Amino acid sequence: MTKRVLTLLFMITLAVALTALDPPPAHATETSASDAPPGEEKTAKTKVLEAGARALQANAPLAPFDIYLVGFHPMKEKPQQQMIAHHYCHQVNEDFAQCLLFDGNKDTAKLNGIEYIVSEKLFASLPEQERSYWHPHNGEILSGQLVAPGIPDAAEESLMRSKMNSYGKTWHVWNTGHPGHEADSLPLGPAMLAWSFSRDGEILPELVEHRDKQLDVSTEATRERRQALRELAQPQHGVDALKGKFDRPTREIPGVVSK
Secondary structure, X not given: OOHHHHHHHXXXXXXXXXXXXXOOOOOOOOOOOOOOOOOOOOOHHHHHHHHHHHHHOOOOOOOOOOEEEEEEEEEOOOOOXXXXXXXXXXXXXXXXXXXXXXXXXXXXXXXXXEEEEEOHHHHHOOOOOHHHHOEEOHHHHXXXXXXXXXXXXXXHHHXXXXXXXXXXXXXXXXXXXXXXXXXXXXXOOOOEEEOOOOEEOOOOHHHHHHHHHHHOOOHHHHHHHHHHHHHHOOOEOOOOOOOOOOOOOOEEOOOOOEO
């Protein structure tokens, strides 16, 4: 037998043996917004099986998700519901990327959505009705809201330059908490279509302050560095989708124009 098969057999045998050592399961308890979902602690058997999977199974689809972006998402139908979105993305080709969305960047973060990103060229190929699901990115980029933490400024600028005039289709499937609202302990209800901020004043200031402090970045400084990208900005669809839906003053972001 091969080494991999022997390893697998050992893992299975050990898992079965450890089943007898597992204590009786405790009752699941409800958790706070910052804790893990309700449920029992992993048993020894589960941990052994996980170790075996790591040793023997591949994670090829996840390996290319090597681009880390952090921005903000309002829900299109409920724009007061806003959250920080941690994106882990795979650039499939020059015109298409796919991202997994989390509510944080630690190993306890909850997977709460997905986003697909297309270039201006691919967006133009979409049917008119389909376009209503795709939010514009120029406001996020030129305002400094969207950042790529941990890479040099020059590399970040190059990345953002490549995303100018692009669009994203984002679905959030779990309310993991936002200002003024508690999180759901589990993914509940239908998926919600997320949008982007295209006007100053739409996003909650405390959300930006929290993100900047958490990641040690400056949205304002980032915005200043991005002004050179304004010359690339083309009018975009969806810029005015949230216009007039906030009970506070808003104003245009220079360079962000509705098509």
